[in-house]
Amino acid sequence: MDFSSLLTSFGTSFVIFLILMLLFTGLSRKSVNKVVYYPNRILKGIDPLEDGSKTRNPFSWIREALSSTEEDILSMSGVDAAVYFVFLTTALGILVLAAIVLLPVLLPVAATDNIEKSSNVTLINLEKLSMGHVKEMSHRLWAFVIATYWVSFSAYYLLWKAYNHVSNLRATALKSPKLRAEQFAILVRDIPPVKGQTTSEQVDSYFKTIYPETFYRSMVVTDNNEVNKIWEKLERSKKNLVRAEAIYEESKKRSKPAGRKPTRKTGFLGLFGKEVNSIQYYNEKINELIPKLEVEQKVTLRERQKGSAIVFFTNRVTAASAAQSLHAQMVDTWTVMDAPEPNQLIWSNLPKSFYERQLRQYVVYAIVALAIFFYMIPIGFVSAFTTLEQLEKVLPFLKGISHPGAIRTALEAYLPQIVLIIFMSLLPKLLFFLSKAEGIPSESLAIKAASGKHFYFTVLNVFIGFTVGGTLFNTFKAIGKDPSSAVTILATSIPGNATFFLSYVALKFFVSYGLEMSRIIPFIIYHLKRKYFCKTDAELKEAWRPTDFDYVSKVPEDMLIITIVFCYSVITPIIIIFGVLYFALGWIVSRNQVLNVNTPSYESNGRMWPHMHTHILAALLLYQVTMFGYFGVKKFYYTPVLIPLPILSLLFAFVCRKKFYHFFHSTSLEVASCELKETPNMEIIFKSFIPPCLNSEKYDDNQNDDPLSQV
Amino acid sequence: MDFSSLLTSFGTSFVIFLILMLLFTGLSRKSVNKVVYYPNRILKGIDPLEDGSKTRNPFSWIREALSSTEEDILSMSGVDAAVYFVFLTTALGILVLAAIVLLPVLLPVAATDNIEKSSNVTLINLEKLSMGHVKEMSHRLWAFVIATYWVSFSAYYLLWKAYNHVSNLRATALKSPKLRAEQFAILVRDIPPVKGQTTSEQVDSYFKTIYPETFYRSMVVTDNNEVNKIWEKLERSKKNLVRAEAIYEESKKRSKPAGRKPTRKTGFLGLFGKEVNSIQYYNEKINELIPKLEVEQKVTLRERQKGSAIVFFTNRVTAASAAQSLHAQMVDTWTVMDAPEPNQLIWSNLPKSFYERQLRQYVVYAIVALAIFFYMIPIGFVSAFTTLEQLEKVLPFLKGISHPGAIRTALEAYLPQIVLIIFMSLLPKLLFFLSKAEGIPSESLAIKAASGKHFYFTVLNVFIGFTVGGTLFNTFKAIGKDPSSAVTILATSIPGNATFFLSYVALKFFVSYGLEMSRIIPFIIYHLKRKYFCKTDAELKEAWRPTDFDYVSKVPEDMLIITIVFCYSVITPIIIIFGVLYFALGWIVSRNQVLNVNTPSYESNGRMWPHMHTHILAALLLYQVTMFGYFGVKKFYYTPVLIPLPILSLLFAFVCRKKFYHFFHSTSLEVASCELKETPNMEIIFKSFIPPCLNSEKYDDNQNDDPLSQV
Incomplete structure (x- = not known):
């Protein structure tokens, strides 16, 4: 891909983006569409088109997004959304810091070096601005070494601040004096069967012995299929x-x-x-x-009790502490964890036994590993067909069509990226399904697991796969023979793919953010439904009900961009501009979505963050190792000065994990011991966990008849 | 080493053993020596020489040891001693099960195979009875495959039973209605400094908020040097x-x-x-x-408060649960763990900060790794001099001395073992010192850590080092070049060292058990002290005060024997007899020591067991891998049928860890919630933790004056 096709790619992407934004501006101003563009506000009881002339101005949404505070986000969409913005801000911050130093320093250093004409690297405009243009063994490479350090330290500094901030966000949310049912409950699994006792009697007597004063009631999980x-x-x-x-x-x-x-x-x-x-x-x-x-x-409540229960306590500290303590002598029985929110419980996973969960987890890991390995095959094909020339060799009829300049350039610019994007869009659903199959008890944890898998998937397959280029399988074979060659292979292949990834990032942000803002697909679906299907108000509401913020696919995609931008930041510094644009645009668009469109269906109080943190660090580590290899390729004599960097990254990861992580897994008692606004009404808390299919008015009348618990 | 020198080795070892046992029989009957031979009984108030004619019979101690029950051990020396016997019984059981099948089956199979005379292996009597005598590719090797499986499954079965049993021992001890101070306390470290408050005020207010009803008092750790x-x-x-x-x-x-x-x-x-x-x-x-x-x-109590404290609760469940719960938002502050017994607290380690502990741990690991690597050098020398012939080459004057048959054979038999034993006896103290330097807060945990290091040390250095033979360093280099050769190298070297390890095991059990029983060294020291030094009763008591049961060196030594016997069990089945003798004799001798001699200075309630279990499994894994290699060397076509074995071992280790381990780390609440015999007197519990140097009568008079806690 040469420079002109890169420009074409930018141009087309930008035109698509403009069209989509115009659509958004036009459509969102019409009153009939407000349920499509402001569903979150409407659900919260705020009518978006009523408040003055704000919406008259086509750019008012940008002003609104920029002026919104973290408190607005917290109140509109909760901690998880706020954490996502911390992530975007951190990524943006690191790239801005990098841009401030790298662009004014590295570009001139690279451009003014007179590389020998005899070099077999073909020099086009863009490559003049990259590290590839600097002579081997040149002392100018010191500037690039310093740049490598600068990016790393910017990342450490901002990541540390971000982790602290997210930890405080989580603490504030958990401390909140607002009653939240899940803070009074724990999830107990692997209750060993005992003869002559129902599970419910067993759970009650067990927990009454241990917590004579604070135990309230238990709800045994039943098989609710029928x-x-x-x-x-x-x-x-x-x-x-x-x-x-x-x-x-x-x-x-x-x-x-x-x-x-x-x-x-x-x-x-x-x-x-x-x-x-x-x-x-x-x-x-x-x-x-x-x-x-x-x-x-x-019948279900009496006869279909399973070996799992939700246990309620009368105060938060006991619940928080109980969720962290070993209860039984045999560790594979009476396992406990903090109860997730009632609405995100995956009921069917609750009765799965200890070893079944373990087994399922490893089976899923194996499947994912296989999937990572074999997804390479189609992606390998794509990579081989990246250039139209190669495509023409295989499909000669293309030659006729693609002859004229414009179409040819456009095809050349888009073909591989589009194929890649289609491939990747199939993935999140599969990974979420697999993560649920692990036996994870709550939706947010399943999403976290899916998102983690997705990250390794994208980095290994898309980034490394594309970089090394269609021969990852062969590369692995080569690495198997000589493990030390891995870094060199990566380092030598990276510079060649700079333009591909540049246009990938551009396509990504222009088209996908354009699509997200304009909500073209939900818009069409809503209007079709409204016209031909919906008869009642409930059906209409159902038709425009906004979806959740899509963490499973959004976060790993952002991570892929971070990985790409990190790895190229020093080699082709111009990519940082695209990274900054991606995250800045992403920040504004997501702000709008979170404030106006998406409603969160669950709240994990920021448990996603440690994953994000680890993945940014993993990207940083990959970048540092790649740079080490690339300096080696450049025959830079002082390459070993880069060795401390990966060690520092690991140390940084270690300290962060030790200092922050446990709090993201369990609720600390210090936080749980904060006072509540009101005395909890345990009956309401208990009822909020009853699944809808078991919820009958019976519970109100007479507790003694109620087989859910014999308190 | 040939067969006759092996016999000489056995003979001499046995003679030494007999002499030592005669000494024991003679000396232990004298009334003046009863403090040397029965100190534990005397301390418990049982006069050993009073109860009838028991001690008249020189073998009565054996009858006594055999007839003692687990309850006797528990009451005389506690859970840790009982767990050690579970370990001995398990090892003995595995070897007996192995002997029952392997000896009658494998010996005839091996001995009756007519190996070609042209083989360059010199055949002496012993080797006729070993797997080396079976022809390559012979179908007789199937018997050895089955034997390999039999030993493994015997081990799994008995280890599983043992883990269950030890878990119950621990549960019973923790459930015991007897008041134990450490069950009401937790150890809090890394208390962040706050201005304007003493640590003691801070701790009190912190824990009073979280546990308003069950918090009793706190004791801040002070710098007690002065x-x-x-x-x-x-x-x-x-x-x-x-x-x-x-x-x-x-x-x-x-x-x-x-x-x-x-x-x-x-x-x-x-x-x-x-x-x-x-x-x-x-x-x-x-x-x-x-x-x-x-x-x-x-001054110390007021001004030398450190960021660490022992916190007391009024009931066991709260203490057990508090020791397992995360307290602070920042995980590196307010870290908690269950309090060790007061007498085994390592006070100087308590104020060490979170990261200091981490750092110290890694530094110690690095030192141990280096020590393992460089201990090889002296041991390599020893191994090179194993045969007298080689020694004579270096030191020609030995030729004159060692010419006569008997001395020569004796020297040949003992030289390497003695050098090895001297080397190894220097080790435990060093490792215990290093483990304490890690910042471990209690003696039993430090001993556990030292014992773990010792195990890897012995297996890597003594067993593998000696087997591969003085060239471990070179071997590592060879393995570095071709990792798959590791198994083959080990497998080919193992058979040649069978006689060496046979005589090592024999020397070990005859001489060291003889020394242990006869208590020659304590006997001499006691009498010297009594005669020339002791003037007061206290000094006399000090002179005969029995020592602790020496876990640090005993357990890893037993583990080395297990490793040796496992690895040779199928190759040279005759070694199993020695293994059985070692553990049977060890069981009887240790029984006597535990009942009559040693007094435990601490009680860890069996926390040592998971380590022992893991190490036996590690030995089993090494054995399985070695066998896999050895069958390969034998060119056995069906060698891959052994592949499931190491996988099974890892799976078994995984399941055991998941099922049992956590309970050995924390007290389960189910166990802690058992009722107590009496209402705890919290004041006594609190006082039992005051270090002797701070213990003054002041505490009795007036609590309000007491700066230890402002309750």
Whole structure:
């Protein structure tokens, strides 16, 4: 890829971005679209188009994003969103610090070196500005050594500050005097079966002995498959009833005053069989299902108890301490952990036994490792076809089409990136599914696990795979024979791919941020649904209900950009500008999304952060090792002065882990002992954990009848 | 070493053993020696020579040892001693199970194979009975494969039973309704300094907030160097006063009715300066030191507070749970752990800070790694001189001495083993010192750490070093070039060293158990002291006070024997007999020592066990890998059938760790919640932790004056 195709790539990306932003500006001003562009505000009860002339100005959203504070984020979307901004700010900060020093220093140093014309490196404009332009063994390389150190120390400094800050964010959230049900509960698994006792009796007597004063009640996890099926049927019937009634009301208005009662057929999918009155049909069905559900609920609670429970305590300190303490003599029984929020519990994973969880974890790791290894094969193909010339060799008919300059350049610029992006977009769902299969009990932890897998996936496959170029498998074989060659192979391949990654970063931020802001896809789906499907208010609300902020794919993608920018920062400093643009734009766009669009479906109080921190450090380490190799390739005599850097990074990671990590895993008692605003109403806390399919009004009436707990 | 010198070695070892046992039988029957041979009983208030004719019979101690139960051991020496016997029993059990199958099967299989005479292996009697005698690629090797599996499965089965048993021993000890001070306390370190507050105020307010109901009091660790010096002087003066008075009383009886008052000189070491009356001198000194000590105690308690404290709770569950919970937001502050017994606290290590401890640990690990690597050099020399022939080449004058058959054979048999034993006896003290330098807060944990280091030391240096033979350094270089050759090198060298290790095991058990039983050295020291030094009862008691059971050196030595016997069990099955003898004799001798001689100075409730378990498994793994290599050397076509074994061992280790380990690290709440015999007297518990140098009668009078805690 030469310089002109790079420029074309930037140009096209930017044009797409402009079009999408224009779409956003136009569409978001219309009142009918406000549920698409401001759903989070609407759900929070703030009407976005009411507050003055703010929305008249097409750039007001930028002003709004820039002026919003961390408190706004915390109140609109919680700690996890705030932590994501700490991450973006940190990445941006490191790159800005790098840019301030590297651009004015390294570019002139590189550009003014007169490399021998005899060199077999073809020099085009961009490469003149990179480290490749500096002569071998030149003393100018000292500037690059200092730059390598500067980037590393900027990273340490800002990462340290960020970890401190996130730790305080988490502490503030956990200290909050607001009642939060999960702070009073722990999750107990692997309860050993005992004859002649139900699990519920067993749990109660066990915890009453250990915590005679603070134990409140327990909720044994049950197998809810059956009851859930009935409950879902009931819910569907209720919805259909409302829908049928709405259709009836509408038909009254439209056709004749009596209206036309909607009908449905009783057979398969409502398409075959006798035609009946829908309203009557659903009413009958509901009346039939309600007693059935009640019977099933009782059976489930009594007979389908599993070896797992949620245990409630009357104060936060006991719950926090209980979640961290070993309870049984045999460590694989009565295992405890802090209870996740009720709405993010993965109920089906709770009864999985200790060794089943371990086994599933290792099996999943093995699958992911295999996936990482074999995803290389398609990506290897892509990499081989990166240049159109090679593509033309395989598919000769392309020659005719791609002859004219513009199309050719565009194709050349986009082909590989588009294929890569399609590949990567298939990944997050697969990894999330695999992480859930590990037996992880809560959604946020599963997302954390998926995101971690995704990071190693992208770095190993996309970055290293693309850099070394389609031959990762062969590279591994070569490395197997001579392990010390790994660094050299990486270092020699890196400079050649600079332009590819430059255009990848540009495509990424222009197109994906453009798509995110304009919300073209949710916009189309919402309007289609509104026009042709939605009959009731509930259905309409369902149609525009905003999704969660997509950590699983967003964070690893940002991480890939960080890895790319770090690794090229000293070699081709111009890439830092793109990195800064990526994170600055990302910050503003995400700010808008978090304030106006996405609603968080769970809160992990920043447990994602240690992962992010580790991954930034991993990227830094890769960068340091690569630089070490590249200086070696440059035959720089003083290359060993870089050896302290990776050691420092490991030391930094070690100290951070020791100082901060444990608090992100467990709640510290100091934090849990902060006073509450009000005395907790334990009954409400207990009820918030009851899964919807088991929630009946019965619980209000009479506690003694309630088989959930024999307190 | 040939077969006849092996027999000589056995013979001599056995003669030494017999002599030592005769000495024991003779000496232990004399009433004057009972403090040497039965100190533990005497301290427990049981007079060993009083109970009937038991001691008349020279073998009665064997009957006594055999008939003693685990309860006897628990009551005489506690859980740690009982755990050591579980270890011995397990090792013995594995070897007996191995012997039952391997000896009757493998010996005939090996002996009846007609190996080609052309083979360059010189066949002597012993080697006929070993796997070396089986032809390459022979189908008889299947018997050895099955034997390899049999030994492994016997080990898994007995290790599993043993871990369960030890876990129950520990649980019973921790559940015990007897009050134990350390169960009510936790050790808090890394208390961050705060201005305007003493550490003691800070600790009290911190823990009162978190545990408003169960917090009792705190004891801040102080820098006791100064006060300790004074206290030691005072104690010495007190002792000397008693001694001087005793000398005076004695002189009254002996010379003249008035007696001769003992004198001492006031100068350096009592050897120079003015001569004064000793009794008066010490009385004056004591009167001068007491007020000085009191002043110093107050100063220490007020002004020398360090960032570490022992915190007391009013119940066991809170203490157990507090020791496991994260307290502070910053993990490197307010770190907690369960308090060790007061008498095994290493006070000087308590105030060491978090990162200092980490740093010290890694520095010590590095030193140990270096020591392991460089101990090889002397041991390499020893190994090179193993045969007398080689020694004669270097030291020609030996030729004259060693010419006669008997001396020559004896020298040949003993030389290397003796040198090895001397080398190894220098080690435990060094390793214990290093482990204490890590900053470990209690003696039992330091011993555990030292013992772990010792194990890797012996296996790497003595076993592997000796096997591969003086060229471990070169071997490492060879392995560095081709890592896959490691197993082969080990496998080919093992058979040649069988006789060396056979005689090593024999020497070890005959001589060292003989020495242990006969207590020759304590016997001599005691009688010398009694005759020439001891004047007072206290001094006499000091002279015979039994030592601790020496875990630091005993366990790793036993482990070395296990490693040797495992590795040779299939190759030279005859070694199993020696292994069985070693552990059987060890069991009986140790039983006698634990019941009659040694008194434990601390109790770790079996925390040593997980280490022992891991080390036995490590030995098993080494054995499995060696066998894999050796079958390869034998060109056995089906060698890969052994691959599952090391995997099984790792899996077994993993499951054991997951199931049992955590309970050996922390007290489970289930266990801690057992009821107590009596309501704890917290004041006594608190006082038991006061170091002797700070212990004054002041504490009884008035709590409010007491600066240790402002409760």
